[in-house]
Amino acid sequence: MTAAAPEPKANMGQPVPRYDAVAKVTGRATYGSDMPLDNPAYAFLVTSAISKGRINSFELDDAKRVRGVIDIVTYQNAPKLKESKLFSNGGYAGTTIQPLKSADVAHDGEIIAVVVAESYEAAREAANRVKVSYTAITPAASFDSPGTTKAAAKGQNGQFKEDPQVGDFAKAFDEAEVKLTASYDTPTQHHNPMELFSTSCVWMGDDLVIYEPSQYVYGLKNGVAEQLGIDADKVRVVNPYVGGGFGSRGSMTPRTAIIAGIARRLNRPIKLVPTRDQGFTIATYRAETRHEIKLGASRDGKLVALRHEGAEVSSRADPYCVGGTKTTTRLYACPNVDSLVSIVRADRNTPGFMRSPPEVPYLFALESAMDELAVKLNMDPVELRRVNDTINEPIGGKPYTSRALMACFDEAAKAFGWAQRSAAPKSMSDGDWLIGYGCAATCYPTQMAPSAARVRLQRDGRTRVEIAGHEIGTGAYTIIAQTASERLGVPLEKVSVFIGDSDLPPAPVAGGSNSTASTCSAVMMVCDQVRQRLFKALMPNESLTDKAKETVGIGQTPTTQAAKSDRPLDLEKAFDALGVGVVEEYGEWKPEGAPLDSFKAMHSGHARLVGGAAMKDKIAYAFGAEFVEVRVNRFTHEIRCPRLVGAFAAGRILNPRTARSQLMGGLIWGMSSALLEATEIDERTARYVNDNFADYLVPVNADVPGVEVILISEQDDHINPAGAKGLGELANVGTNAAICNAIYHATGQRIRKLPVRLENIEV
Amino acid sequence: MRPFSYQRVTDPDMAVQVLSAAAAANNPLTKAAAQPLAGGTTLIDLMKLDVMRPAAIVDINPLSEGWSAVDPGGESLRLGALAKMSDVAAHDEIQRNYPVVANSLKLAASAQLRNMATLGGNVMQRTRCSYFRDVSYENCNKRNPGSGCAAMDGVNRMHAVLGTSDQCIATYPGDFAQALIALDASIEITGRSGTRSMPFAELHKAPGNTPEIETTLQPGELISAFVIPGRWPRSVYLKARDRQSYEFALSSAAVALDVQDGTISDARVALGGVATVPWRAREAEALLKGQRFDDALAQRAADAAFADARGRQHNGFKIALGKRVVARALQQAVTMEI
Numbered sequence A: 001m002t003a004a005a006p007e008p009k010a011n012m013g014q015p016v017p018r019y020d021a022v023a024k025v026t027g028r029a030t031y032g033s034d035m036p037l038d039n040p041a042y043a044f045l046v047t048s049a050i051s052k053g054r055i056n057s058f059e060l061d062d063a064k065r066v067r068g069v070i071d072i073v074t075y076q077n078a079p080k081l082k083e084s085k086l087f088s089n090g091g092y093a094g095t096t097i098q099p100l101k102s103a104d105v106a107h108d109g110e111i112i113a114v115v116v117a118e119s120y121e122a123a124r125e126a127a128n129r130v131k132v133s134y135t136a137i138t139p140a141a142s143f144d145s146p147g148t149t150k151a152a153a154k155g156q157n158g159q160f161k162e163d164p165q166v167g168d169f170a171k172a173f174d175e176a177e178v179k180l181t182a183s184y185d186t187p188t189q190h191h192n193p194m195e196l197f198s199t200s201c202v203w204m205g206d207d208l209v210i211y212e213p214s215q216y217v218y219g220l221k222n223g224v225a226e227q228l229g230i231d232a233d234k235v236r237v238v239n240p241y242v243g244g245g246f247g248s249r250g251s252m253t254p255r256t257a258i259i260a261g262i263a264r265r266l267n268r269p270i271k272l273v274p275t276r277d278q279g280f281t282i283a284t285y286r287a288e289t290r291h292e293i294k295l296g297a298s299r300d301g302k303l304v305a306l307r308h309e310g311a312e313v314s315s316r317a318d319p320y321c322v323g324g325t326k327t328t329t330r331l332y333a334c335p336n337v338d339s340l341v342s343i344v345r346a347d348r349n350t351p352g353f354m355r356s357p358p359e360v361p362y363l364f365a366l367e368s369a370m371d372e373l374a375v376k377l378n379m380d381p382v383e384l385r386r387v388n389d390t391i392n393e394p395i396g397g398k399p400y401t402s403r404a405l406m407a408c409f410d411e412a413a414k415a416f417g418w419a420q421r422s423a424a425p426k427s428m429s430d431g432d433w434l435i436g437y438g439c440a441a442t443c444y445p446t447q448m449a450p451s452a453a454r455v456r457l458q459r460d461g462r463t464r465v466e467i468a469g470h471e472i473g474t475g476a477y478t479i480i481a482q483t484a485s486e487r488l489g490v491p492l493e494k495v496s497v498f499i500g501d502s503d504l505p506p507a508p509v510a511g512g513s514n515s516t517a518s519t520c521s522a523v524m525m526v527c528d529q530v531r532q533r534l535f536k537a538l539m540p541n542e543s544l545t546d547k548a549k550e551t552v553g554i555g556q557t558p559t560t561q562a563a564k565s566d567r568p569l570d571l572e573k574a575f576d577a578l579g580v581g582v583v584e585e586y587g588e589w590k591p592e593g594a595p596l597d598s599f600k601a602m603h604s605g606h607a608r609l610v611g612g613a614a615m616k617d618k619i620a621y622a623f624g625a626e627f628v629e630v631r632v633n634r635f636t637h638e639i640r641c642p643r644l645v646g647a648f649a650a651g652r653i654l655n656p657r658t659a660r661s662q663l664m665g666g667l668i669w670g671m672s673s674a675l676l677e678a679t680e681i682d683e684r685t686a687r688y689v690n691d692n693f694a695d696y697l698v699p700v701n702a703d704v705p706g707v708e709v710i711l712i713s714e715q716d717d718h719i720n721p722a723g724a725k726g727l728g729e730l731a732n733v734g735t736n737a738a739i740c741n742a743i744y745h746a747t748g749q750r751i752r753k754l755p756v757r758l759e760n761i762e763v
Numbered sequence B: 001m002r003p004f005s006y007q008r009v010t011d012p013d014m015a016v017q018v019l020s021a022a023a024a025a026n027n028p029l030t031k032a033a034a035q036p037l038a039g040g041t042t043l044i045d046l047m048k049l050d051v052m053r054p055a056a057i058v059d060i061n062p063l064s065e066g067w068s069a070v071d072p073g074g075e076s077l078r079l080g081a082l083a084k085m086s087d088v089a090a091h092d093e094i095q096r097n098y099p100v101v102a103n104s105l106k107l108a109a110s111a112q113l114r115n116m117a118t119l120g121g122n123v124m125q126r127t128r129c130s131y132f133r134d135v136s137y138e139n140c141n142k143r144n145p146g147s148g149c150a151a152m153d154g155v156n157r158m159h160a161v162l163g164t165s166d167q168c169i170a171t172y173p174g175d176f177a178q179a180l181i182a183l184d185a186s187i188e189i190t191g192r193s194g195t196r197s198m199p200f201a202e203l204h205k206a207p208g209n210t211p212e213i214e215t216t217l218q219p220g221e222l223i224s225a226f227v228i229p230g231r232w233p234r235s236v237y238l239k240a241r242d243r244q245s246y247e248f249a250l251s252s253a254a255v256a257l258d259v260q261d262g263t264i265s266d267a268r269v270a271l272g273g274v275a276t277v278p279w280r281a282r283e284a285e286a287l288l289k290g291q292r293f294d295d296a297l298a299q300r301a302a303d304a305a306f307a308d309a310r311g312r313q314h315n316g317f318k319i320a321l322g323k324r325v326v327a328r329a330l331q332q333a334v335t336m337e338i
Ligand SMILES: Cc1cc2nc3c(=O)[nH]c(=O)nc-3n(C[C@H](O)[C@H](O)[C@H](O)COP(=O)(O)OP(=O)(O)OC[C@H]3O[C@@H](n4cnc5c(N)ncnc54)[C@H](O)[C@@H]3O)c2cc1C
Pocket: A694, B035, B036, B037, B038, B039, B040, B041, B042, B043, B044, B045, B081, B082, B085, B107, B108, B109, B110, B113, B116, B117, B118, B119, B120, B121, B122, B123, B124, B125, B173, B174, B175, B176, B221, B222, B223, B224, B246, B247, B248, B249
């Protein structure tokens, strides 16, 4: 065992190496734009240089003269496309702003023309030569710009159903012994996955194949079909590997149907590889948010009143919001709670999911406020969490299916050396550096969605698993293979996994950290169907009672969460008895509480996620605790983070290696979010300024010398058959607050606006 | 990016000839039709962004045999213009006798870039102003003379507080140039009439009314070497930045001192990340010379260095930051064990 492959504890699988490791490090993994196409034409986008107004005219002659140019598509000659509704209102789209429909421009960097040419270079050169004349209208860029409108989220966004409340907040806050009111801000951020937002479209007669990095091949397939007005069965989306997603590829962007439409008209495969800066405006982003937190507590630290008010920016067209109050109002025991989420409309593109969309900004506010309260109470921040720990969430009184928050705090505190902290701010230093320790809680809802799978077992044990899941770097191939291997009792090397193709059985969006729970539960169920067929063949007279089911096993005990098999099954004999060479089963699994239309929705590309705070009589979350050491230079005020330590409990850990990697990446992302990442907006023009990797900062190796991930053993039998809580979005939630809390400890200065930069420090 | 011709030149005369032939009257060097290519880490970048549109690229790398020598032997240091940043940064004697030079290079860019990039290209690198580098912004006097300056009242956190004009506030981004200007380096220029020498301090031009003119180099002229007189073992390059590596300076200081019996007999101070050109802080130097060092003196020198600084909406912090960086660099230089 190594640091990268931690020793499994109770209820953890083996840290087997990644299924796709060799393919990736040898460059054999084919991403969307690697797919070989027969005689493709190349598309290059022209995007708007204004964020609001109209296009007066295009000057295209110079561009058309570039050798190899085939076509220049503008709103004047674009293929007609049907509209798709926003995903949160029953559609597939991440934005309802449809480019190339009219001369109007609704946001910075909107697609206004597509140049198609015989080569990428010719398309790019011609795009550079397109001249556009605009009439610009002064846009509203963000919260403080004149011309924005603000309204409650409830009632406009189909997915934001409640502003959680309980008790009498106003009275309790008024009477509280200790009170805190504080405001917090988070910035615009962009996902910047390594793989660009490419799309290749190939028509074969009436059939369309799309190669595109997607976190939801069924959503994209159905969405593009809808926009093109064709049968969804005619569309296939293929992406065996996705070079990072982080939410940016969960809903459909307008580019895909546009490219598909042009390819159909030209009767030629088209490949589009947009630039890095275009990725900032043709896909979604995390919008800036503002928060006001009010906490009232008794002297012993018990919360008596909590109010969280959040505001988020969205586009004029769409009421997108993340609404994290569903989590922050339930995290701690508190009898009097109030909350409100509002949406502020500005002249921007529609924002969208970005890794732990609601929890990142909302927990930054709450966990910073908890630290401020601990200071007011003169209490250790860990103890403040302990005093307010609860097994029943306060809004509806529902029990958490399991909750290891304090175990995480205690383990992480020990590993970090929290006891060595001297509590007073500015009391620790090393040479030029002031040292601060900080901590915060982290959590993420456990979510599941209906999923199907197909499993085919051969006599020699070779197994093929098919499921339209997504490998976005998380380890999906690996854990699906492990699940099938364990459940069927066949060696791991004999399992092949096929994912990332909408011709395979449907799986949900790879979002909301639901993939492992959903896909592995489906694979387990279908493996059981295979075992049942073999069992029946061998023991035709025994009825398939629950007892009998439990004894159907092909090899070793499948998983700790699964039924124990005491009668190993002889494969050859079973196949002989069946008289076939291959057993293949297809099945559809849905989680407890899934709506009635779940399976239908699953096939039409709508993922019906259940779980988290929305369950009927329980609530399911994964928890963690994060501790950081921050160093602030007395002279330059540079802020560095030499140590990040996190302990996490997320139900069954299917593979400690891939789990650790996800959590480590989350901690690093969290640090990056606290100290580096912000998309700068030019207030006058509502345009992004630092839309490239040189100016939009993410950490380099030298910024993360020490990251430690501790996996806490946890078993939860009330969530899903796989027993897994999602953890892909768990670790980057608490880090923002942990870092600001550490900066307070280092400097005595409380910073409530992200990211924190050296100019914000006044030591 | 647009089509261009590519030519490798095998001797300096040929390079000069090809480059001069393409020069058009009244066109500043930055807009010349032919551009020399060294490591390409600035030039190719700007061509991809459509900011620079040369019709011809003249690859001078074949000249490296004669132009990449590093000679730290005598009473001066001679560095060929085609020497790689990484080679010079790793050079033992340069680390020992010119730490400010080695560290200004070592703390710049990334390992991959330093392996490609040359010293000549480094001093000629162009500003990182986001509006300059994005052609969808019309208003940039440096790119489109007379069009205005989008950064002046835009996002200007990275911009300069010294040497600005009402036409342009773009920061000169490089690190190495601060070491050169501090140490009174000269450059060798190879042109049509042979080779001449010029103080490095005369290479860059403040924006004034012509921000498109960045250097005094003429089309057809190439930098062939840098010469640094004397040795400066007591020298420091201090760089404050958002990340621990691979990031331009928000503020930096190149400091070199000669301390005899506790008295500063010579002092050199140059500032990076805060000015439109490589910036020598002579007022600070004057205050230091002949004095015994203490923290108050460092503070006065730092104040003097920024006496004329003017901030805009987002970069005002650079004045206070720059002062602390200068003061700290001076302290570090004084206490160096040499
Ligand atoms: C992401 C990134 C981060 C960076 N970070 C830093 C940093 O922190 N600090 C820093 O100092 N730099 C930094 N740089 C800039 C980098 O150091 C320069 O790009 C590099 O030094 C340029 O050298 P080159 O040989 O590649 O030049 P080229 O790109 O080949 O040339 C640059 C310019 O100089 C001209 N030129 C080249 N050689 C000569 C010559 N001998 N005579 C006359 N003209 C010549 C070219 O025509 C061109 O216009 C960074 C660059 C990038 C891309």
